[in-house]
Amino acid sequence: MPDPFLDLPARLVADPIPGDNAAAMSVGELSSRLKRVVEGEFGHVRLRGEISGYKRVASGHCYLCLKDDAAVIDGVIWKGQAASLAFRPEDGIEVIATGRLTTYPGRSKYQVIIERMELAGAGALMALLERNKARFEAEGLFAKSKARRTLPFLPRRIGVVTSPTGAVIRDIIHRLEDRCPSHLLVWPVKVQGDGAAAEVAAAVRGFDALPADLRPDLVIVARGGGSIEDLWAFNEEAVVRAVAECRIPIISAVGHETDTTLCDYAADLRAPTPTAAAELAMPVLADVRLTVGAHGQRIERCARRHVERGRERLDALARLLPTRDRLLGPQRQRIDDLSGRLDRGLERHVVRARGTLDRTGAVLRPALLDRRVESARQRLNDLGRLLASVDPDAPLARGYARVTGPDGTTLATAAAARAAGAVTLHFRDATVDAVIDGGRAERARAEVTPRKAAAKVDQPTLF
Structure with missing residues (x-):
């Protein structure tokens, strides 16, 4: 198929339009010229608008849009400026942004580089305050169901987070001296401006991280009165979380009685003024006494x-x-009765014993006693001779031996000796242990028997 552009008239391609003799400009060159013009014309701008589409990327830079009823403009907050913001940007907040206008050639867009941003008036601050309050309450940071720590009655140490040069610390010191002197630990911080919220949060966490022997029993976060902008550091998330997570009981005494901050909701107790915080922290010593x-x-x-x-x-x-006489009367009477009977019994016993002695004296004669003693001696001698005759070891002196078994019993027969196996031979002067050997004993009897028989034949009889 033929190319239709090849069929165009040559004059439409080669001949320029009359009067159009300007050189062609590249897109990049146009973008650079626009950038110089915009930045030169709008090097410093101050815009008021509502934040929309706010996001913070991993690099730390923040991107957002500022809008009003008529237009929308993109905005960028570089990482360094984002860290120094006095509040956390959120969608729907009306702010005043200060910066410079520039272009982004990659997308043919213009945008504002925000160097500083502040809330647009008390209404915007209050809206942000209510929004943050609802968010923190949803997280449970100051839910009423959270167990509130009980303040110590007489704290030994009191920590104070406040400015070291303001009137607040002097009021607290004077009030504590009037009521009951205590050991005071002051952590100096900024209470207003850039970095104030970070310092207050670090002070609260610092008190909480102290060792147990140095940690205060109570912490007072205090600041004098001021506008909502002046007190805004105590509405920051870092302070609220530090106060809510602290293990030490905390009294929030920020501003005057009508001022309320998010720190008050996160603390264990809110005091209307710093002076009232000192009164709540320590009782009057005289009242205690x-x-x-x-x-x-x-x-x-x-x-x-x-x-x-x-x-x-x-x-x-x-x-x-009952009385003593009532308790002891019968016993006393019984004792008297028994004592009388005892006297009479003793008299009868003495009379009876005297009569027995008289009869015994008449019976006991010397001759009769001698005969009785002699008769007893004769019986004793007979028993001694009988005992000597039945002594089993008496024949040992005449050459006999007594045979006993392992258990010490006397063996009277050969069968008993063979059954015992091991025997003990008791002689006159000592004992000998022996073992019964059945075979040798039989041979010994066989050899001895003829000799005994011959001896019997040759031995003359006595009868």
Whole structure:
């Protein structure tokens, strides 16, 4: 198919339009010229508008749009300026942004480089305050269900987070000296302007991170009165989270009585003024002494009343008890009766014993006693001779031996000796252990038997 552009008339391609003799400009050159013009004309601008499409990327830079009823302009906050903002930008907040206008050639757009940004009036601040309050409350940072820590009655150490040069710290010191002197730890911070919120949050976390022996028992976050812009550092997220997460009980005393910050909601107790915070932190020493004295008197009265009631009960019980004479009267009478019977019994016993002695004296004669002693001696001698005759070891002196088994019993027969196996031979002077060998014993008897028989034949009889 033929190209239709090849068929165009040559005059339409080669001949320029009459009067159009300007040189062609590149797109990049046009963008550079526009950029110089815009930046030169609008090197410093101050815009008022509502934030829309706010986002912070990983590099730390922030991108947003500023809009009003008529137009929209893109905005950029570089990382360094974003870190120094006094508040956290959010969609829907009306702000005043200060910066310079520039273009972005890559997209043929113009945008404002924001160097400083502030909230546009008290209405915008209040709207942001309410929005942050709702967000923190949804997270549970100052939900009423959160357990509030009880303030110590007499704190040994009190930490104060405030400016070291303002009137607030002097008021707190004077009030504590008037009520009850205590050890005061002051953490100096900025309470207004750039970096104030970071310093206050760092101070609260610093007190919380101290060792137990140095950590204060109570912390007061204090600042004098001012506008909502002046107090805005105590509405920042860093301060709210630090106060809510602190393990130490905290009293928030920011501004005057009518001022309210988000720090007040996160703290354990809100004081209308710094002076009132000192009064809430420490009781009056004189009142404490009066209270202790009153409690001591009550304790004494209670103890005395207890003793008196005990004495009354004791007296009532004592009246119910029988007297000593009633308890011991029957026993005394019994003792008298027994003592009389004892005297009479002793007299009868003495008379009976005297009669027995008289009869015994008549029976006991010397000759009769001699005969009885001699008869007893004769019986004793007979028993001694009988004992000597039955002694099993008596024949040992005449050459005999006594055979006992392993258990010490006397073996009277050869069968018993063979059954025992091991025997002990008791001689006159010592004992000998022996083992019974059945075979050798039989041979010994076989050899001895003829000799014994011959001996019997040759031996003359005595009868």
